Amino acid sequence: MNPARGARHLQRGTAALLLAVLSAISLTACLNDLTPQGRWSAPASDGNFIYIGNLDGVLVRLDAVSHAYDVNWLYPYELDGVRKKPNGLGAIYGAPIIQDGAVYAAGYTCTGSNCDGEVFAVSTESGGISWNSGGFRIRTKLVGQVKPTDNGLLLIGTGPVDDERDPPGYLYAFSADPNAGRRVEWRVPLDGEVWGEVAVDNTTSTAYVGTSAGTLYAINISEGDLSERVKWQYASEGAITGNIIFHDGAIYFGDLASNFYRLNPRSQSIDWQFDAEAWVWAEGIPDDQKGTIYVSTLGGHIYALNIGSGDLIWSAKIDGQIIGAPLLFDRIRNEFTQRVLAVPSGIEDVHVINVNDGQIIGTFPTDSAVKSAPVLINDFVYIHTLDGQLKWYSPSDQTLQGCVALKDGGRCE
Amino acid sequence: MEFLGLIWDQGIMRPMINSLALLYHYLFLNYGLSIIAFTVVVRVLMIPLTIRQTNQMKKLQALQPRMKAIQDKYRDKKDAESRRAQSSESMALYREAGVNPIGCLGPMVIQMPIWIGFYRAIIRTMPTTPEGMANLSASFYAWNPASADVPLSRLFLGIDLADTVSQVYLPLNFILPVLVGASMFITTKMTSTVAMDERQQSQQRIMQWMMPVMIGVFTYQFPAGLGIYILLSNIVGVVIQYFVGGRQPIDLFGKLYLGTAETRAQAIAAKEELEMKKLSEGETEEEESTDDDSTSVHRQERSRGNRRRARNSRRRARRRRH
Numbered sequence: 001m002n003p004a005r006g007a008r009h010l011q012r013g014t015a016a017l018l019l020a021v022l023s024a025i026s027l028t029a030c031l032n033d034l035t036p037q038g039r040w041s042a043p044a045s046d047g048n049f050i051y052i053g054n055l056d057g058v059l060v061r062l063d064a065v066s067h068a069y070d071v072n073w074l075y076p077y078e079l080d081g082v083r084k085k086p087n088g089l090g091a092i093y094g095a096p097i098i099q100d101g102a103v104y105a106a107g108y109t110c111t112g113s114n115c116d117g118e119v120f121a122v123s124t125e126s127g128g129i130s131w132n133s134g135g136f137r138i139r140t141k142l143v144g145q146v147k148p149t150d151n152g153l154l155l156i157g158t159g160p161v162d163d164e165r166d167p168p169g170y171l172y173a174f175s176a177d178p179n180a181g182r183r184v185e186w187r188v189p190l191d192g193e194v195w196g197e198v199a200v201d202n203t204t205s206t207a208y209v210g211t212s213a214g215t216l217y218a219i220n221i222s223e224g225d226l227s228e229r230v231k232w233q234y235a236s237e238g239a240i241t242g243n244i245i246f247h248d249g250a251i252y253f254g255d256l257a258s259n260f261y262r263l264n265p266r267s268q269s270i271d272w273q274f275d276a277e278a279w280v281w282a283e284g285i286p287d288d289q290k291g292t293i294y295v296s297t298l299g300g301h302i303y304a305l306n307i308g309s310g311d312l313i314w315s316a317k318i319d320g321q322i323i324g325a326p327l328l329f330d331r332i333r334n335e336f337t338q339r340v341l342a343v344p345s346g347i348e349d350v351h352v353i354n355v356n357d358g359q360i361i362g363t364f365p366t367d368s369a370v371k372s373a374p375v376l377i378n379d380f381v382y383i384h385t386l387d388g389q390l391k392w393y394s395p396s397d398q399t400l401q402g403c404v405a406l407k408d409g410g411r412c413e
Numbered sequence: 414m415e416f417l418g419l420i421w422d423q424g425i426m427r428p429m430i431n432s433l434a435l436l437y438h439y440l441f442l443n444y445g446l447s448i449i450a451f452t453v454v455v456r457v458l459m460i461p462l463t464i465r466q467t468n469q470m471k472k473l474q475a476l477q478p479r480m481k482a483i484q485d486k487y488r489d490k491k492d493a494e495s496r497r498a499q500s501s502e503s504m505a506l507y508r509e510a511g512v513n514p515i516g517c518l519g520p521m522v523i524q525m526p527i528w529i530g531f532y533r534a535i536i537r538t539m540p541t542t543p544e545g546m547a548n549l550s551a552s553f554y555a556w557n558p559a560s561a562d563v564p565l566s567r568l569f570l571g572i573d574l575a576d577t578v579s580q581v582y583l584p585l586n587f588i589l590p591v592l593v594g595a596s597m598f599i600t601t602k603m604t605s606t607v608a609m610d611e612r613q614q615s616q617q618r619i620m621q622w623m624m625p626v627m628i629g630v631f632t633y634q635f636p637a638g639l640g641i642y643i644l645l646s647n648i649v650g651v652v653i654q655y656f657v658g659g660r661q662p663i664d665l666f667g668k669l670y671l672g673t674a675e676t677r678a679q680a681i682a683a684k685e686e687l688e689m690k691k692l693s694e695g696e697t698e699e700e701e702s703t704d705d706d707s708t709s710v711h712r713q714e715r716s717r718g719n720r721r722r723a724r725n726s727r728r729r730a731r732r733r734r735h
Binding site (some may be wrong): 034035036037040093110112113141143165195212237238239241256257258277278279281298299321323346371 | 546
């Protein structure tokens with residue numbers, strides 16, 4: 001071919017390729033990066049059933065003993081004749097909460113920056129939606145799990161609502177009564193999005209919520225129409241995205257500036273601050289028996305800290321991010337009890353770590369990434385894997401006992 | 414494939430994400446300023462390539478008459494042997510002049526992964542989902558102080574940089590794609606060579622219009638941050654090209670803009686020469702014509718038109734000189 005003509009052909013070819021690539025990425029990137037995927041939901045159980053959010057954002061349940069999938073109990077659904085057909089919310093990140101004969105959960109999805117979320121309560125008996133007229137729909141992100149309080153409220157943090165940029169987040173309080181109509185009791189504007197679970201101190205009627213702007217709010221959750229619900233605020237060094245826990249009179253939380261804090265709510269100041277090596281997302285796990293709190297990071301680090309002083313006792317590292325909270329349990333093996341942590345890896349497997357020295361002493365093989373928290377139910381360790389399966393293992397020897405695909409209840413390969 | 418993915422991620426995405434975040438950290442925690450600074454840095458780093466491209470273009474331009482002569486020599490010879498001979502003569506010409514016929518594509522080829530990487534980097538540095546946020550943590554280098562600034566503020570002049578341009582407020586959502594298209598049109602104009610024949614000219618005309626229109630349309634669905642990057646990149650590119658190319662005037666819709674007195678005069682002379690050449694070609698064709706009467710009349714009219722245009726052009730050029 002004539003080189004000049006060849007060059008022109010190549011020029012046209014390059015232009016066409018450029019346009020094709022640009023159009024392809026403009027269509028596909030949104031789907032991959034802007035849509036929440038979920039699958040971080042940990043299971044919860046009332047002893048009879050196991051409840052969990054699946055990969056389509058549908059709350060489903062299994063019999064806790066036979067592990068049979070209950071096809072008649074799910075939410076949200078649409079009726080196909082008399083059959084319930086799943087009609088998912090998109091993504092459920094938080095674990096369901098079971099209280100007073102109802103299961104509470106929240107989920108959402110987004111198309112671009114337009115998000116639709118729903119907080120709902122489903123009867124454990126009938127599978128029917130509580131709150132008379134269905135779940136409470138809010139045009140926002142609902143990442144964290146709902147938190148019940150002793151005074152009959154359900155709390156959940158949100159992102160911006162109704163496409164309004166300001167305020168960037170709220171703390172919503174719903175009436176938890178499943179037989180009442182759905183009702184928002186109050187909401188408090190916050191300075192950032194809330195992605196973690198709210199912590200509650202029922203003795204002082206205070207809720208603690210962290211935002212992506214790095215502010216920890218103490219909110220008055222007392223009944224009544226209060227003009228000001230924010231009691232005080234604490235500014236951390238980075239965004240707070242994980243769960244906050246209230247334990248033994250202190251608040252524990254991590255941030256994306258790689259810090260972990262113990263905050264004294266009475267003095268509203270920090271007791272101690274630990275500098276981790278990467279972002280802290282998963283909640284800290286207090287161990288009263290040892291006087292320790294276990295802190296993990298997205299870099300795969302696990303630290304055992306003295307809960308009183310924040311001093312480092314030992315540290316360990318696994319491959320992969322730690323997003324789901326590790327499970328602390330007593331492993332009984334050959335009549336020998338060993339206190340261990342089951343730490344989920346964002347690459348694959350859940351690693352068993354001896355809490356005495358931080359040594360990895362075993363693995364729950366998952367064949368898939370795990371971003372949810374492992375849970376101990378009826379003498380099995382349950383793990384929700386990122387490929388949408390629920391697997392259960394013997395806690396003593398970590399052998400796989402069974403597996404179910406949460407999308408349709410089919411048995412795994 | 415996995416290896417390519419690793420190269421893409423470690424060689425383009427991570428450096429880009431870290432550079433953008435680092436600039437954000439030092440530029441008053443402002444992502445808009447970070448994009449502007451990043452664009453300027455990328456364009457400045459590409460100056461050697463732009464110089465090379467401009468030199469190649471000039472050489473190609475200088476070769477055009479000789480290339481045309483080779484094409485004319487083999488115009489009526491369609492056999493394989495003649496084609497091979499034409500090809501080897503052309504290649505010899507390029508070799509002699511030290512020109513790579515596809516060398517001028519360099520900046521375009523290099524810009525492509527930058528655009529795609531930038532598109533991905535904007536979405537990844539401003540995640541809206543928990544997964545995106547967790548993934549971002551793995552993209553930061555351990556030493557990067559900007560990792561503590563996450564989530565990065567997405568607002569710049571009231572625009573959410575992660576939103577698509579279509580979601581930006583009126584009338585900016587329409588102005589931005591138009592500006593991107595217009596700036597790309599000027600860039601294409603500045604980097605295209607003068608066509609020696611009508612076919613080449615029509616091809617060039619299509620390229621000059623198609624690309625800017627398409628990119629303008631695509632911009633409407635791009636994140637606003639990428640739209641701003643492309644616009645800025647084009648503007649900085651035009652400035653750099655203007656100085657690197659020896660302050661040549663920009664020919665837009667028959668009018669010359671910018672340029673020095675000398676370069677403007679050169680451009681006018683070149684235009685005149687081209688028009689004269691076309692005119693003389695038209696006349697030659699007319700003389701050689703043995704077609705029927707209607708075609709002949711048509712050609713005569715065309716020839717008269719060409720002569721009129723050439724006269725007008727000469728008058729305009731004289732007026733400009735005065």
